[in-house]
Amino acid sequence: MAYVWRLEWKKNLCLQVIRVIIIVGWAEPITFFYVRGISFMAFEDKDLVCKDCGATFIFTVGEQEFYAEKGFENEPQRCRECRNIRKTNRNSQEGRSREMFTVVCADCGVETQVPFQPTSDRPVYCRECYQHHRPAREQY
Numbered sequence: 001m002a003y004v005w006r007l008e009w010k011k012n013l014c015l016q017v018i019r020v021i022i023i024v025g026w027a028e029p030i031t032f033f034y035v036r037g038i039s040f041m042a043f044e045d046k047d048l049v050c051k052d053c054g055a056t057f058i059f060t061v062g063e064q065e066f067y068a069e070k071g072f073e074n075e076p077q078r079c080r081e082c083r084n085i086r087k088t089n090r091n092s093q094e095g096r097s098r099e100m101f102t103v104v105c106a107d108c109g110v111e112t113q114v115p116f117q118p119t120s121d122r123p124v125y126c127r128e129c130y131q132h133h134r135p136a137r138e139q140y
Helices: 009-023 062-071 081-091 127-133
Strands: 032-035 038-042 046-049 056-061 100-106 111-116
Touching: none
Parallel strands: none
Antiparallel strands: 032 038, 046 056, 100 111
């Protein structure tokens, strides 16, 4: 009985064999090579410079393989610490100040603040009055 290899299996097997050849030292890592018409890339650790802090960081073989697997074409521009700081700042509200507008509640007359510029054609409510006027939510 003949066994049919899927293209994915062939690629994975070729990559594993090539990794072993390079790790054992039988061949030097090269940028591109071809096995039966399929191009593969051998990776080496790279030293990159962070564009935020200027520190040198290593773009490891594992990270390069991950980037290639995901289809990312560009190398990282920031070190891990700066990426984490940037992500934290992007996800938090600390860095953003919201402009608040002072209004008078249309129901109870209390002065309150809202995060939008009110228009004259619609009533604005304080937090407590809004709970009474808020449309009912559908239960799922």
